[in-house]
Amino acid sequence: xxxxxxxxxxxxxxxxxLPAAAAAQAARGPERPNVVLIITDDVxxxxxxxxxxxxxxxxxxxxxxxxxxxxxxxxxxxxxxxTRASLITGRYQQRVGLEVALPSAGPRDRGLLxxxxxxxxxxxxxxxxxxxxxxxxxGWKPEFGPNEHxxxxxxxxxxxxxxxxxxxxxxxxxxxxxxxxxxHVDGYMTDLIxxxxxxFIEQHASEPFFLDVAYNAAHWPFQxxxxxxKARAVAFEGPMDSPTxxxxxxxxxxxRADAGVGQILQTLAKLGLERSTLVIFTNxxxxxxxxxxxxxxxxxGTLWEGGIRVPAIFRWPGRLPAGRTSxxxxxxxxxxxxxxxxxxxxxxxxxxxxxxxxxxxxxGQAVPVERTLFWRTQTQKAVRRGDWKLLVQGNxxxxxxxxxxxxxxxxxxxxxxxxxxxxxxxxxxxxxxxxAERTALGGR
Numbered sequence: 039x040x041x042x043x044x045x046x047x048x049x050x051x052x053x054x055x056l057p058a059a060a061a062a063q064a065a066r067g068p069e070r071p072n073v074v075l076i077i078t079d080d081v082x083x084x085x086x087x088x089x090x091x092x093x094x095x096x097x098x099x100x101x102x103x104x105x106x107x108x109x110x111x112x113x114x115x116x117x118x119x120x121t122r123a124s125l126i127t128g129r130y131q132q133r134v135g136l137e138v139a140l141p142s143a144g145p146r147d148r149g150l151l152x153x154x155x156x157x158x159x160x161x162x163x164x165x166x167x168x169x170x171x172x173x174x175x176x177g178w179k180p181e182f183g184p185n186e187h188x189x190x191x192x193x194x195x196x197x198x199x200x201x202x203x204x205x206x207x208x209x210x211x212x213x214x215x216x217x218x219x220x221x222h223v224d225g226y227m228t229d230l231i232x233x234x235x236x237x238f239i240e241q242h243a244s245e246p247f248f249l250d251v252a253y254n255a256a257h258w259p260f261q262x263x264x265x266x267x268k269a270r271a272v273a274f275e276g277p278m279d280s281p282t283x284x285x286x287x288x289x290x291x292x293x294r295a296d297a298g299v300g301q302i303l304q305t306l307a308k309l310g311l312e313r314s315t316l317v318i319f320t321n322x323x324x325x326x327x328x329x330x331x332x333x334x335x336x337x338x339g340t341l342w343e344g345g346i347r348v349p350a351i352f353r354w355p356g357r358l359p360a361g362r363t364s365x366x367x368x369x370x371x372x373x374x375x376x377x378x379x380x381x382x383x384x385x386x387x388x389x390x391x392x393x394x395x396x397x398x399x400x401x402g403q404a405v406p407v408e409r410t411l412f413w414r415t416q417t418q419k420a421v422r423r424g425d426w427k428l429l430v431q432g433n434x435x436x437x438x439x440x441x442x443x444x445x446x447x448x449x450x451x452x453x454x455x456x457x458x459x460x461x462x463x464x465x466x467x468x469x470x471x472x473x474a475e476r477t478a479l480g481g482r
Contacts, residue, residue, distance in 0.1 A: 069382050070165075070246045071354070072315040074239075074302065075373065077250070078295055079118065079173060079257040081349075082325025084332040085292060089349050091330060094289045098300035099351070102319050105360045106353030107400045111367040111440075113422075114323045116338060116345040116415055118198060119175050121322045121370050122252075126156045126176065126187060128374035128391040130412070132472035137414060140175060142197035142208040149177015152186045155389040157374050158248065159188030164383040167242040170194065172231045172252030185217055189250075192217050193234045195227075199254065201269040202227040202261040202291075226263050228255050228291070232298030236305040243309045248377070251302065255295040258283075260328065262290035277327060288328040313355045316380050318373060321348040335446045341413050341420040341429055343446055354380075358401050365441075366399050367409040367422065412468045421465050428461040435462065 083089055087096045088103035115121040117139040120131035127150070131137050140148060152159065158168040169191040170184045175198050177183065184192040193216050197207035203226060205214040214221055223230060235251045259269035260283035275283055299319065306312050324338040324345040325331050336342035350368065352358055371393030378385055379395040398404035410423040419430045422440070429436040429446075435458050437451045451458060 070314075071357075071380055072246055072311060073248045073377050073381065074235075074306070074315055074317045075248075075250045075377070076299060076302065076317070076319045077172075077252045078292070078321045079252075079254045080323065080326045080329065080338060081256055081292060081321045082329030082331040082337075083321075083334050083344065083347055083349060084330040085256075085325060086349050088351070090332065093285070094292055096293070096296040098296050098303060099319060099349075101303070102299070102317065102351045102353050103361070105355065106317070106351050107358050107362045107364055109350040109352070109368055109396075109400075110363060110365050112320065112348055112350035113346050113367070113369045113411060113413075114321070114348045115370070116323055116340060116413065118173075118257075118322045122174070122176055123150055124370045125373055126150060126158070127153075128157060128371050128378075128389060128393055130371070130392060130472050132414060132469075133475050133477065135476050136176070138416070139198055140177065142199060142213075146178035149179060149182025150187070151181065152188070155386055156187045157377065158184075158250075160378060160383050160385060160389070161248045161381060162188045162190065164381060165246065166381065166383075167191075167245055167247040168249075169235075169238045169242075169247065170250045170252065171234045171238065172250075173198075173254050174252070180218055183215075183218060191238060194231065194252065195254075199257050199259065200227065201259060202254070202263075203266050204269070206269070226294070228253060228263065228294045228298055232301050235298070235302055239302070239305045239309065239311070243311060246381070248381070251298075253295045253298065256288050256291040256329075258326065260284075260287045260291065262287045263294045283328065285328050316352070316354040316357075316377075318350070318352050318377075320350040320370075320373070323348065333445050339415070341415060341418040343427075343440070343444060346413055346420075352376075352396070352400055354397075358397070362400070362402075364400055364406070366396065366406045367411065368396050369393065369409075369411050372396050410464065412465060414469065419465050419469070421461050421468070423461060423464065426457055426461065428458060428465070430462065430465065437461075 085091050087100040088108050119139045120137045123131040123136040162168050168189045170189045172194040174184050174196045178196050195213040197213045200207050200213050207213040238249055258275040306315050326338050331344035334344035336344040338345055375391050375393035376396045399406055408424045413420045421428050425439055425441050427438045427440050435451050436449045438446045
């Protein structure tokens with residue numbers, strides 16, 4: 039079968055780069071690993087093979103789970119901008135005033151201002167080449183852009199969603215950039231992200247690098263590969279649209295992203311970088327209406343588990359066990375702390391990271407720890423402490439024991455009033471804390 043052009047890597051380039059990469063890996067040692075963070079978009083918790091999907095083929099994500107550690111209790115924010123803000127800052131997104139998705143159309147005067155202590159900035163100061171390929175969604179203006187936050191290289195888009203073929207945002211404006219320059223590049227967006235990610239790895243194989251691969255699959259517009267259809271200039275595609283998009287369209291989009299994961303892994307292998315590279319795979323929030331969030335309840339935009347619990351897999355050959363599953367609760371801020379710890383990157387005290395380094399726990403070198411984690415939307419609030427989760431909507435309180443009721447079907451509020459009385463004040467105290475600290479970093 040003929041491979042697409044974007045999947046081919048010139049043999050001459052590989053032969054030239056491979057010796058240098060191997061030498062650099064030997065000199066670097068385990069204390070200077072590369073990090074490749076792969077994030078999909080709006081994909082359901084149950085939409086990957088390791089999490090139970092049967093109608094979508096994800097052999098490359100399946101491989102990551104076989105060769106690494108799969109987390110069952112990993113969390114994001116309920117929508118994409120807040121999740122990405124917590125990753126870049128390593129702190130709750132409420133502290134920077136970015137707890138809703140930034141609009142792709144309308145005013146564009148908000149975003150995340152740089153501080154000098156963001157994840158990519160700290161890695162860059164530590165001698166890492168840093169790249170973001172794909173979705174940013176933390177501000178449109180140049181002062182909010184990826185390069186200002188410490189990414190040496192950016193290729194992608196700044197809005198929440200774009201046409202996969204024309205690369206226009208819902209506003210109708212072109213939204214494809216290389217660093218700070220608008221560019222026009224033909225191709226399906228998922229394939230462009232994969233090709234640029236592979237190129238970045240090739241170009242930086244002889245030095246430590248951090249690469250954030252932020253796919254927009256399978257976010258709407260639901261445009262499958264190899265079959266162009268003009269995206270609708272709307273803020274959402276739902277079941278009442280005509281013609282209605284299908285699960286088959288969604289599956290094709292996700293399978294192409296999985297193929298991209300495979301090409302990235304193949305590039306690392308060909309360059310001899312597998313054992314010196316920590317690969318993390320995850321998703322930015324719960325799935326949409328075409329997604330499979332099973333066994334969780336509800337979907338993106340809510341604080342039910344289906345809105346905030348996401349797949350997460352860590353692979354680091356020789357440093358993390360293969361084929362292991364961990365129920366250690368984690369959250370996106372933990373990625374920040376874990377990456378900085380893995381790379382031995384100095385963290386200034388004023389960074390005040392709120393995540394934890396998960397790697398010792400995933401490696402079996404430390405025991406799992408109980409966590410207290412918080413979320414908030416405009417209509418809901420939630421806290422998880424240990425096994426228990428309190429979800430508050432208005433004056434209604436719902437209480438769930440997650441290990442035995444991950445689908446949140448059995449509300450125990452009337453049986454455990456004592457727990458509600460213990461957990462609700464924790465939310466109040468957390469809200470008071472993050473709101474008091476909210477800064478101008480949200481562009482306000």
